[in-house]
Amino acid sequence: MTESPQGTAIQTPAPAALTGRRGRRAADVPTLVRRAREGDARAVARLISLVEDASPVLREVAAALAPHTGHAQVLGLTGSPGVGKSTTTAALVRALRQAGKRVGVLAVDPSSPFSGGALLGDRVRMQDHAGDSGVYIRSMASRGHLGGLSWATPQALRVLDAAGCDVVLVETVGVGQSELEIASLADTTLVLVAPGMGDGIQAAKAGILEVADVFVVNKADRDGADQTVRDLRYMLSLGGRHSEAGHWRPPICRTVASRETDNGIDEVLEKVEAHRQWLESSGEGRRRRSERAAREIEAIALASLRERMGDVHGSAALGSLADSVVAGETDPYRAADELLAQL
Amino acid sequence: MTESPQGTAIQTPAPAALTGRRGRRAADVPTLVRRAREGDARAVARLISLVEDASPVLREVAAALAPHTGHAQVLGLTGSPGVGKSTTTAALVRALRQAGKRVGVLAVDPSSPFSGGALLGDRVRMQDHAGDSGVYIRSMASRGHLGGLSWATPQALRVLDAAGCDVVLVETVGVGQSELEIASLADTTLVLVAPGMGDGIQAAKAGILEVADVFVVNKADRDGADQTVRDLRYMLSLGGRHSEAGHWRPPICRTVASRETDNGIDEVLEKVEAHRQWLESSGEGRRRRSERAAREIEAIALASLRERMGDVHGSAALGSLADSVVAGETDPYRAADELLAQL
Structure with a gap:
């Protein structure tokens, strides 16, 4: 690869047409992609910003990423507010890092100013990994108050994929239709529920059943966890999709994920791996990606x-x-x- | 105009590509348009069906109508369920007929099966005019449960316009965003409210104020009519749009429209005429049509x-x-x- 004149590009003020919304300097796309692939977190962040801002070089970025994509396993993680999505994400990241995997996290925040504070708190919990060069964590704006995924999410996924992530976790609040959107993006969709949250199960009834590849009953040390597992099992027995032969039957895992404990996370990752193997052997993985x-x-x-x-x-x-x-x-x-x- | 071979076309089974959804025979568009312009109600009905069914001849119909359009005054009529839209429409039709006008009515029904029965009752009330060749009455399907206007409504309007209607009334339930849609279609939008219907005024607050050119307080013989008029006047005094000089200030009329009485309808038509003159003199009418x-x-x-x-x-x-x-x-x-x- 020819060495790009990256230094020059960064020091020369960019013509207006090449400046992103945030007024940054012109992007030297080939150099950014090379650096991202070498593990430079700032280059990864810059590329995601370019696609999020719909920069004029968006197409150039997409073209430069394409040859390097197709490697990452995409895990979707969704659930009602309060079920512990961020702590579970953090626990999954710890476990994947221990297994030597490079991990990307895209956390899609509802843009509501009212919930902004609480979510910021969640984000901070994940900063355990901020200094770890094998983890990229990125919060992304959501499309609206219902927390729909940003149109830029697939492009940001491509950046993390090209940057060499083995696994990309996309975490989103399971309200509105974001759980359907995440399922259409992910290879494997994890649906989190918590005991005693009637609305969690209601949400499950309303469509989460159809998108879940793995159920995670988090806070499984609380009262009502057994009942929640039974409820899910009963609902699964009613669902048509999963009863057919050759189809994947979503397993139900129990976790207690917090800053201190990762109980059950290994089992979740075993089920994810089993699902990955099923995707490959059944041809469903190829179909989903296409x-x-x-x-x-x-x-x-x-x-x-x-x-x-x-x-x-x-x-x-x-x-x-x-x-x-x-x-x-x-x-x-x-x-x-x-x-x-x-x- | 060349005489079209209409008899032949009607008796010959149409090729599948020219048959509408209801499996009717091929349409001889030029003849249908000529007949509609001569006052043939069946030709008018057939043309509206062709545009509603998105018939393959839809474009031919639109092209054939175009030279004959631009004459009709379009009145929108909206209000919450129960304010008396259909009886008011019927009273307006009677008054316009007495003034020698040709009138078209497009009644947009919510397609909800639950309200279907009640609305059918309303429709029947209008059948007073069914035998009158100067009135065309047509119920149209709405786009969804919120009563949005069908995409075919503008095309149906063109049919009635080309058929020589002086006035076309578009009546729709004022729920969801149909009142905004009707205002974008109509030259003059009448918003009906009834005394003691808090929700009517709530709806007014939520957007009806912005679309109303004329307010009609129907059932004005009931308790609370004075209060409703005061409420409307107060809300109008708060609204920015109508207080500017050169702007139209929506008048508030009182009516008692039923099968037996048409009290106040003449005043409504006077206000409509005043609005028409304002539209013309201010250039707003030209702007709205464009x-x-x-x-x-x-x-x-x-x-x-x-x-x-x-x-x-x-x-x-x-x-x-x-x-x-x-x-x-x-x-x-x-x-x-x-x-x-x-x-």
Whole structure:
């Protein structure tokens, strides 16, 4: 690989068109990707910022990452507020690091200003790993108050994948439709529930059952843990999907994850590994990855079309077409054709 | 105009591609439009069915209607369930007919099976006019349980406009965002409220204030009518939009509309006429019509793009692009470009 003039690029003020939203200097993409692959956490962070900010070099970043992707195992982790997602994530990261894996974490925060403080507290708990060069932790903005994944999440995943992560954990609050989104991103989706949280099980009824590959009953030392496991088992017995032969039957693990204890985490990782093997042997893993890429391509294509439509919104061309329709000189379908021809 | 071979077209079984969803015979569009303009109610009904069913001749219909549109005054009528929208609509139709106007009514029903029965009752009340050749009444399906306007509503409006209606009333339940949609369609939006309906005023607070050109306090013989008028007046005094000079200040009318009485309806029509004159003198009417056409063009263009995207969803082309992304041979942005190039 040719040595890129990275120093120069960083010291020279960038032309406006190449400056990201945060007014940073121009990105030397090939150098950033090389450094990220060498384990430079700042380069990884910078690349994620470039994709999050929809930088003008977004496409260049995507193209430079592509040859290095396809290695990481993506774990989704979701559950209602309060079930212990962040402590479980931290415990999983510890265990994966002990097994010598490089780990990336994408924590998708609801952008609500009201919950911002509490989540910040959760984030801090994970900073155990901040000095560990084998772990990248990144909080990402969510798309709205329901905690939907940011459109940039798949691109950020690609950055961590290209940077050599063996496992990427995507953690999101299981409200709204984010659990469906995370399941469409992840190879394996872990659904956390906690004893005595009726709403957790309600959420499970409403769709979490369909997305869970592994159930984790966290805080399993509390009253009601047995009942929660029984409830889940009963609901699984009712579900059609998992009863068919050849299908994966989601196991139910019990954990007590906190800053002090990691009880049950090893069993969770065993189930994750079993699921990975099933994905491979059944062909389902290949299907999921292909489906995921197809959705991503479609989403980008549709966004690109919307953007082009946005450019004409309120434009002179649209205004004059609208006036022709009002005057009865043309009809809205022909006008729409003309509008599209101008895109 | 050349005489179209309408008899032949109707008697010959249509090729499948020209048959609408309901399996009707092929439409001879020029003849249907000519007949509709001559006052043939069945031709009007047939044209509306063609646009509602998204018939393959939809574009031909739109093109044939265009030269004959731009005449009708469009009145939107909205309000919470129970305020008397249908009886008011019927009273307005009677008054407009007495003034010699040709009238069209588009009644947008929520498709909820639970309210279907009650609404059917309302519909029956309007059948007073069913035998009157100067009135076209049409119930249209709504888009969902919140009563949003069907995408076909603007096209159905064009049919009634081209058929020579002087006034088209679009009546819709004021729930969800249908009141915003109706305001974007109508020249003049009437918002009905009834005394003692706290929720009516709540709805008003939530957005109806912004869309109302004329307020109608119906059932004005009931207790609380004065209070409702005062509440509305107070809320209007708080609203910024209407206090500016040159802006229209929505008047508040009182009506008692039922099968027997039309009290206050003449005053409503006077206010509607005053609003029409204001629309003309202020240039706001021209702006609204142009804006309405622009939105319609954009909606059709976006729907057309989505349709083309839908054609590729799950297609072999998308599948092979997805596999290339999974293999790291290309990135999702380049794949999206290739997908769009294939549209």
